[in-house]
Amino acid sequence: MSAVHKLAVSWFVALVLLGTGCQPDEESAGDRASVEDDAPFVLGDLIEPFDPPTMDELDSRVEWMPQPVEDSLARLQRRQEDEPLLATVDEALALRNDSPEANDKILSALGRLPEDPDDVDWNATITRHTSADVRSTNPIMGSSTIEFDVSGLTGFGLFGFDWEFNRYAASDTVVSWETSTDRMYDRVVMRDDLTWSDGQPITAHDIVFSYQVIMSSAVPVPAMRSGTDKLRWVEAYDDHTLVFFHQEPMATNQWHVGFGILPRHIYEESIAGDPTLQNSPYHVAYEKAPVTGGAYVLHRRVLGREIILRRRESWYLHEGRQVRDRPFFEEIRFQIIPESSVALLAVKAGDIEEKILGPEEWVTKTDGPDFYRNNTKAYGLEWVYFHFMWNNRTEFFSDPRVRRAMSYAFDHREMHEILLYGLAEPANGIFHPTSRWAPEDPPPAYQQDLDKAEQLLDEAGWIDTTGDGIRNKEIDGRQRRFEFSILVVNAAERIAICNLLQQNLAQIGIICHVRPLEFTVLQEKTLQGHFHASFGGWGTGAYPDTNENIWRSDGGRNYVGYSNPEVDALFDQALTELDETKREELFGRIHLLLYEDQPYTWLFFRNSFYAFNKRLRGYNFSPRGPFNYGPGFGSIWKPAL
């Protein structure tokens, strides 16, 4: 039985545009506040009227197949039992993390779960670092990873996923989960020993109510609605039995059911008066002291400074009996420090106990005794790739040969060895080679080959005919010089990569201007398609279909205007294909097609680097970093002294 983590909101954190390092990630562009002052509030007005069948009708119509109900901590424990221990704790703590072997030893020894409950310091506090304050403590209002870091601990949820993105229902809250064989219905039976932090029971009606709130046009949920809107209806047949009705039998249906959950008894009456859930004095009071359903409650929050969570005893104790795992920490403090170098000083002093590290911090600022006195560090593979995106709508990059020429022109080796300190992995496309959706026979990552680049440019018609040393081409009767600008976030290490591209292209007669911009300006320009090229990064979603809105012709994040009917068709096919191996094959083909077309030049996968205080144990990395999966943060503990 696992405690802490449910990741109710797992589906949401789909693909996130990576901004400057640890900045709050992008808000989904969709639903901004669409409050109309005059219209009366209608709960769930975005849901088509639906008349749910009775349970008997449903039972007679469909055949149910059981789905996994799991405990993420137990899952991790099972995995660790098969893994050899590479070092003892003392050895690992004395190590300097300067080689992959050292990293393996540190993770192996310090990533373990406690063998005995007496090993754990149950009264421990952990101080975490976050680069910005949360905008709301309401679990359905979140829009950036920072809010989900908090709501992942305080929020109530029925589902989770593990480090391999396997979906399961959480045994902490669910008794059984079944899916109909036609994939149109999911039936969940909830446990009956669940309570909100104010003592009221958590029932199936809370979930139905939350669904209706999210699907109300007047409620400004920035991100939660995408995905949830793919549901047809959610019906509570009694206090504990729920059925999720889907619109279509899609492979991603199981990811649409994990929306954030609100206490109905708090908001039912008040929502009509203030659909923003944030403005009325009543709602402000609950914003400050929310009634939570998860393992932690918000204890105190100092705006812009810190957020303090406390373990909720009524989470794991029910009527005086322990019914769930006791969360490892009594108190979790989030320290809000925007400036990374300042936060690192606090880490060195032992005031903050975990922090993400930039590559440069990893190499040059955390290798001395001042760092190792209180801390150790570790890295893990993360499926975040960085790329040059070529705007396929411009006359420069509409031709795939030109885009391939760009990939050949760039000095990938110099970037890896010098600019990235040899810490990143070459990328050859949208899926990491270790991902199960990558093609079986992955194509090689591009290497610099200026001859090939020049040959491709010649073939595409970009030749220097004017004798000024710059390639040009006649387009619409006018000579166009090959001169473009690339947008990049104003951060030194990213500008350096673009400068390298600029140097490489100058060698083959192309002028490239590097344009460092503020993150928000860059976002605006890419959103509107006003750019030639841009440097950026994408994180991974929990399921591969999230790539759809980047690569489909009409995708919302298809900033480069890429269009390949074959890719569109493959995405459609994958969505309705229910056999996992066939789906993997389809995504592998998409990967290969994209590699062929090179709408991006894929550069590298960035690992995630973290500093951990020496007192912390139990951290494990997933392709989405060490925290945001099951158990993720929930497996971290401190040993008793």
Place this chain on the structure above:
Amino acid sequence: MTEPTIMQRDVPRSPLVARGGGDISRGFWATSWLRFRRRKLAMTALVFVGLLALVAILSPAIAGTKPIVCRYHGRLYFPAMSYFHPRWENEIFFRDGFRMRYVQNLREKDPDSWAIWPLLYQDPYRRVRDGEWPGQPGNESYAPPNRHNLFGTTHPGVDVFAQMVHGTRVALLVGFVATGIAAVIGITVGALAGYLGGWVDMLLSRLIEMVMCIPALVLILALLAVLDTPTIWHLMAVLGMTGWTGIARLTRGEFLKLRQTEYVSAAAALGAGRLRIMFRHILPNSLAPVLVPISFGIAAAILIESGLSFLGFGAPPPNPSWGSLLNAGRNNLQMWWLIVFPGAAIFLTVLAYNLIGEGIQEATDPKLRQARQ
């Protein structure tokens, strides 16, 4: 006025007369120059700025990876000129596939070729790799100062010395161009306002006050966001077009004063046109006080450019600039060479211009001179 000239021409110069100078009435500028020369600090500053200008002009010959002169297939070329403007690199090198690497290519593609190389084989834009120059190892990332990298290297392995030498161009250009624009606008507006007076003066004075309210920094940031390919020239233009108000006010004051003088009335009586009076007669006599804010203006422009580059909004990359080197050093205090050298360069240059300005002020202002006596 004419007598001394006759004397000079006709009377054989005795050393006494020449040295004492008491008998020769020197012109205003000559006296000022004499006084300026007596000020050691101001003269040192002037020599320093002169040296900087020399470094700026000769930068491709001091540090670079392209030959200053080379003979290739029987003709002479000057590839290093491309550091001033990329298009000044002869396209024959592009056609022959040099790819901006000259050392090996010259030898391979024309064994009879010869070339004169810069003093230091380092590039301000890119890392010099292993084997590019015989006997010189490739630059390392964040190398401290050493034999090949006099001032160390940055994270991408680019030589700091080469960047500073080439950055001198940007620093001096920004100062001269921005203040040049400011001077032209300021003097014209000030002259018109001061000489014409009346409603013209009223209008132009209000214009001056309006422009004074425009924050140059904010305008530059806005411009950078709007322009597709902003260059260092845009920056200079904005600095020039917002920084002329002080000059205009001073010029206006001088013109207000001088237009009442007898020689102006005399010129008018002789039938000289307005423009001629303004620019031929009054301007030369009002220039001295205007030179002072110009000199300070150059210093200010250099500081602003460095400041902008430090914030990451200056000369667009990869153009080397002192401020962007400081920016690179900001997060890496242990890489002291990224801070000390460019910091010293900015400090000394700004100081030099301020000293020159002060020197001019003291040398040209008779009141200051009398007060001192």
